[in-house]
Amino acid sequence: MTGMSDISRRRFLGTAAGAAGLALATACGEVSPQSAAPSASKGGKLTLTMFAFLGGDLGKMPKEFAKEYMASHKNVEIKIYEQSNSVGYTKMLAQKKAAPDRPLVNFGFFNAQTSVQGADDKMFTELDYSAMSNAADIDERFRYDHGIGIGIGIDQLGLLYNKQEITQAPGSWADLWNHAHQGKVALFSFPWYAVYMAAKLNGGGLDNMEPGWELWKREAKQIRLLVESNPQYLNVLSNGTAPLTAYFAGTGQQWINSGAPLTYVVPKEGAIPLPVNLQAVAGQPQSQLEAVHDIINEMLSPKWCARWAETSVEVPANTKAELPGNLAGLPAFSKATSDGFQQIDYGIVGRNNAEWQKRWETDVASRI
Amino acid sequence: MRRHRTALLLAAPSVVLLVGVFAGAMLTLLEYSFHQYLPDGTDIAHTAVTWQTFLTGGYHWQIVGETVVLGLITTVAAAVVGYPTAYALHRVRQPRWRYVGLFIIFAPLLTSVVSRTYGWELILGDSGVLNSLLEPAGLGPVELLYERSSVVIALVHILLPFMVFPIIQSLGQLDPAFGEAAGDLGAGAFLRFVKVTLPLTMPGLIGGAQLVFALSISSFATPSLLGGGRVNVLATEIYDNVNNVDWPLAAVSSYALLALAVVALGVFGWLQRRTGRAEQGGVTAAGAASTGARGWSGWLVAVYAYVLLPLVIIVINSFSSVSYGTWPPPGFSAKWYANLFEQEGLGAATLLSLEVAIAATVLAMVIGTAVAVALVRHRMPGRGPLQSFVLSPTVVPKVAFGFAGFIYLHRLGLFGGVAGLVVTHTVIVLPFVVIVVTAALMRADATLDAAAKDLGAAPLRAFRLATLPQIRPALIAAALFAFVVSFDEVDMTVFLLSPDQNTLPVWMFIYMQKFQDPTLAALSTLLIVAALAIAATVAVLLARSGVFSSLTPSPEEPVEKVKEGTSA
Structure with a gap:
């Protein structure tokens, strides 16, 4: 071996070790991160990223809206980020921790639980309702005192069942633990609403879930499986493996429309409302925030609220929005259903979510 | 240190990559494990409360136990199915049927986990294919789906190639002289197998077991989708905690899994080093001749049926007339194929997947082969910890x-x-590269390399001419594994993409969340067809170049000719 090759190898090893060390050092300390969201001005345009739900046709209205808005606002580009709330929010939070002044997205659609979680994490910023002309038309239940977000539509949870497998239609939340359906119930991996309704029908409520926990510990064998994804849900319901569940009216109706042998029922105790909110993400520059206010205001208009309701199969939050004709005849959209919604304090749900999930896993899931 | 300079140089690129990327990310995770998140969003740093909660909670130990049990059952089942399959394939006389068999075993890796799981649901469901066969015979219905049994069946299905390929590689490198000598001394077929074949192929078996165990304890999608909530393992626990924004607990669970895996890999590594000592001392590097698969045909047909059935179900279901999965489909239609080609972003996602998978495979092959050589051919200090470190990414859940x-x-x-x-x-x-190449190097004849050096060849030239030909089939297998694993990766990649990026599996994952129709079955069918075409082309090219001859030489090819080809 020559001396030169020795030096080269040492240099190589030294450089390599240095590179690894530098990279490792960044794990232990902050390094100025690159921009994650395409949120900076690009070609003279203000670029914004909108978070949209995954599932069914939930991306349709945001895409249609973005196209129309960009056509009338040539200086704005809207990119759509479609992701589930759980994965998407996790990434948003990680981004916030790495670079709080460069959010992953600028605004978007968030369910009630993520909205509460986001309020606690200071993920979202206050909306100025007074600067938004359409805000006044939103159902007052979905305008919030703290101004964090505003409702655009309301989905609901009721009972969904396979009409070929279950001949006697279920009509009460108690049918989930009716022994006639033992081993035939499917639930999402953490169905807080099933525990809540069990608590409510046995003397408890959101502030006292003990009766619900006791019931599900006792009746865990009612559950055939805990479901992880929507396709799995559709399959086990449609092929009769687990023909009864508590599920979203909107997605359930989309499955029914596609030919699945299912029926959605509003339980006699009332469905559980699930508001969908529009939120502006904290940490973005004022110029972007002003544009986001304008965009959210446009999305709250009767036209776009109605379009959201039609594509997502939800009740529009704008009181002036007309319910699409194909939805008007469905029981889920009747005034009686809306009036009879369970009163849910999502602040309590959001703050207890993590603890309830752990308890569900230890007390119920381990017994199915 | 100067004595081990070459070994250190060979190991350096992998170590740099792992320290710079993997250890860096894991340190970030470690930092989070010493946090505590309160329900109101408060983040308390520098606390060991989360560790305490994990270590003192009986529920978490139950999950650790279930993870180990699932890993062990899957590994044993994969070995029980995999060893005879590798043995039978090795004995097949006609090379083309051997290649077809190998490709069939490899086929599950060509489909996405989403599609495979869907196929198993249609087979094992209450009203599925299996029960439709058992019920008329009075043997059903059986409840297999959404139990541990269905998870094991599906895991063995997908992990079988990781068991079969290292074993068949070892069988291909088995020196026939040993078996012949044992026969000359009066040993029967069974005794020859127990005393000669099994011990000499043990590195392959252990290498396969190592891969299967590591992959099964860190698998997420299969227990999650087929376990029905009954199979709670560390990977599903981590995923739940990440989604529940309890990152500290997810971080602690990740380290628990890592600790479990490091112990297991240490045991496997120790076993492999012990069994790998039976070097063949320069007798010959030629592979054992195939002796025919008579008596094994039934076994191979059963294994092929097990491997191919879910894929066949996927193909049939891609022509279903309805959007939901039911068996048999109520009608047939090609509308899902038409729908597939109307989707936005599919082409860009495919290109990005190919770009990433090819680059990652090339990089991993170069640095992985180098570190494997350092581990096998150089008695450097700290080999055990280095091997565990190099293999540790397999056991960290991708979501973490x-x-x-x-x-x-x-x-x-x-x-x-x-x-x-x-x-x-x-x-x-x-x-994956390191495990497969390490197993091959252990059985490769090092004396040829030494002889080449004695004759004046530089180390790199000696390796290229003496060792590389012996391990070429393993390199091909390793590259295929690496490419397929990268191309199919979704759990990790979903976190690493910016809002305007998509890889093909993430595109599929996102599509699956939006729609519940057989469009993904149509895409999987097209991917299978494309893979078949590519594999056939590659197989023809490789067969013409003689690469396969050292894997499983045909009895039609004289051993001397093989020797010439491999020891130039």
Whole structure:
């Protein structure tokens, strides 16, 4: 071996070790991160990223809206980020921790639980309702005192069942633990609403879930499986493996429309409302925030609220929005259903979510 | 230290990559494990409360126990199915049927986990294919789906290639002289197998077991989708905690899994080093001749049926007339294929997947082969810890590495680009390359390399001419594994993509969340067809170049000719 090759190898090893060390050092300390969201001005345009739900046709209205808005606002580009709330929010939070002044997205659609979680994490910023002309038309239940977000539509949870497998239609939340359906119930991996309704029908409520926990510990064998994804849900319901569940009216109706042998029922105790909110993400520059206010205001208009309701199969939050004709005849959209919604304090749900999930896993899931 | 300079040089690129990317991300995770998140969003740093909660909670130990049990059952089942399958394939006389068999075993890796799971649901369901066969015979219905049994069946299905390929590689390198000598001394077929074949192929079996165990304890999608909530393992626990924004607990669970895996890999590594000592001392590097698969045909047909059935179900279901999965389909239609080609972003996602998978495979092959040589051919100090370190990415759940990597890539300034994806994918495919190549090198005849050096060849030339031909089939298998693992990766990648990026599996994952129709079955069918075409082309090219001859030489080819080809 020559001396030169020795030096080269040492240099190589030294450089390599240095590179690894530098990279490792960044794990232990902050390094100025690159921009994650395409949120900076690009070609003279203000670029914004909108978070949209995954599932069914939930991306349709945001895409249609973005196209129309960009056509009338040539200086704005809207990119759509479609992701589930759980994965998407996790990434948003990680981004916030790495670079709080460069959010992953600028605004978007968030369910009630993520909205509460986001309020606690200071993920979202206050909306100025007074600067938004359409805000006044939103159902007052979905305008919030703290101004964090505003409702655009309301989905609901009721009972969904396979009409070929279950001949006697279920009509009460108690049918989930009716022994006639033992081993035939499917639930999402953490169905807080099933525990809540069990608590409510046995003397408890959101502030006292003990009766619900006791019931599900006792009746865990009612559950055939805990479901992880929507396709799995559709399959086990449609092929009769687990023909009864508590599920979203909107997605359930989309499955029914596609030919699945299912029926959605509003339980006699009332469905559980699930508001969908529009939120502006904290940490973005004022110029972007002003544009986001304008965009959210446009999305709250009767036209776009109605379009959201039609594509997502939800009740529009704008009181002036007309319910699409194909939805008007469905029981889920009747005034009686809306009036009879369970009163849910999502602040309590959001703050207890993590603890309830752990308890569900230890007390119920381990017994199915 | 100077004595071990070459070994250190060979190991350095892998170590740099793993320290720079994997250890960096895992340190980020470690930092989070010493946090505590309160329900009101308060984040308390520098506390060991989360560790205490994990270590003192009986529920978490139950999950650790279930993880170990699932890993052990899957590994044993894969060995029980895999060894005879490898043995039977090795004995097949006609090379083309052997290649077809190998391709069939490999076929499940060509479909996405989403599609495979869907196929198993249709087979094992209450009204599925299996019960439709058992019920008329009075043997059913049986409830297999959404139990541990269905998870094991599906895991063995997908992990079988990881067991079969290292074993068949060892069988291919088996020196027939030993078996002949034992026969001359009066040993029967069974005794020859127990005393000669099994011990000499043990490195392959242990290498396969190592891969299967590591992959099964860190698998997420299969227990999650087929366990029905009954199979709670560390990977599903981590995923739940990440989604529940309890990152500290997810971080602690990740370290529990890592500790479990390091212990297991240490045991496997120790076993492999012990069994790998039976070197063949320069007798010959020629593979054993195939002796025919008579009596094994029934076994191979049964294994092929097991491997191919879910894929056949996927293909049939891609022509279903309805959007939901039911068996048999109520009608047939090609509308899902038409729908597939109307989707936005499919082409860009496919290109990005190919770009990342090819780059990660090339990088992993170069640095992985180098570190494997350092581990096998050089008695350097700290080989055990180095091997465990190199293999450790296999056992960290991809979802945990993904979310740790997301934060870490930001700190490196690599988030949102292709480079970040390539280095993280290289980290996760590197162990596959190292395990397969290490097993091959252990059975490769080192004396040929030494002889070449004695005759004046430089180390690199000696390796290229004496060792490389012996391990070429293993390199091909390793590259295929690496490519497929990278191309199919979704759990980690979903965290590493910026909002305007998509890889093909993530595109499929996102499509699956939006629609519940057989469009993905149509895409899987097309991917299978494309893979068949590519594999056939590659197989023809490789067969013409004589690469397969050292894997399983045909009895029609004289051993002397093989020797010439491999020891030039």
